Amino acid sequence: MGIETTSRRPLKVRDKAWAHSLAHVVAAARITPNTISIASVCFAALAGACLFSWQRFDTVARVLTLVGAAAGIQLRLICNLIDGMVAVEGKMGTKSGEVFNDMPDRFADLMILVGAGYGLMFRWGPELGWLAGTFAVMTAYVRVLGGALGLKQSFAGPMAKQHRMAIMTFSSLATAVETVVFHTEYVLIAALGAIALGSLYTTFSRAAGIVTGLESK
Numbered sequence: 001m002g003i004e005t006t007s008r009r010p011l012k013v014r015d016k017a018w019a020h021s022l023a024h025v026v027a028a029a030r031i032t033p034n035t036i037s038i039a040s041v042c043f044a045a046l047a048g049a050c051l052f053s054w055q056r057f058d059t060v061a062r063v064l065t066l067v068g069a070a071a072g073i074q075l076r077l078i079c080n081l082i083d084g085m086v087a088v089e090g091k092m093g094t095k096s097g098e099v100f101n102d103m104p105d106r107f108a109d110l111m112i113l114v115g116a117g118y119g120l121m122f123r124w125g126p127e128l129g130w131l132a133g134t135f136a137v138m139t140a141y142v143r144v145l146g147g148a149l150g151l152k153q154s155f156a157g158p159m160a161k162q163h164r165m166a167i168m169t170f171s172s173l174a175t176a177v178e179t180v181v182f183h184t185e186y187v188l189i190a191a192l193g194a195i196a197l198g199s200l201y202t203t204f205s206r207a208a209g210i211v212t213g214l215e216s217k
Helices: 017-028 033-056 059-088 097-118 125-148 161-181 186-215
Strands: none
Touching (some): 017 059, 033 161, 097 161, 125 161, 161 186
16 A cells, blocks of 8 residues: 655656657657647547447457557557656646646546446446446545645555556457457456456555555654
8 A cells, every 4th residue: 555756657668768759759749748638538538439339330340449449548548658758858847737637537537437338238337337437536536635635646556547448458459359259248347347346446445545644644
């Protein structure tokens, strides 16, 4: 339940040469961090739309739609990565940057997870999507709550944003195979269930860290 030293999510990928090169190109084009953050929601909306609609198509289109969902999720994460890099390393941050950095993520999570739930043929698919989305938002709420109470924000998992999106990317691609071979959707059902349970655990784990931190002051 460790508490991190910054409100910026610690990511090893920021040290990668390609990430620095991409951030440099974007900064040179004078694309603002806030614009990049908004673009992340657009890519999440694309992924959510793909996950919502994939079963409405024939086999080939289903596969392409699920691959599109995975691509949209990854593009969302790339935007989440470089908006902060452009703001900090590119010195293009604004006073309202924290709002654009955090708020779009909440919409993005809901678009992807709820969209996936409504795209299932499973009877309780929409409810499962809403559970996963709600608990995902709660992990972020508790993180920000800790910061508002004067503590360092915790990005601890096991179902932090990068974990949720890794699962959704993998499950989208795996379902593309599953739908061709078995004509089923079990991978996506399991993915949403894992995210819901993992996010619930992460919410209470972070909350426990906040209580411990406040009591030890």
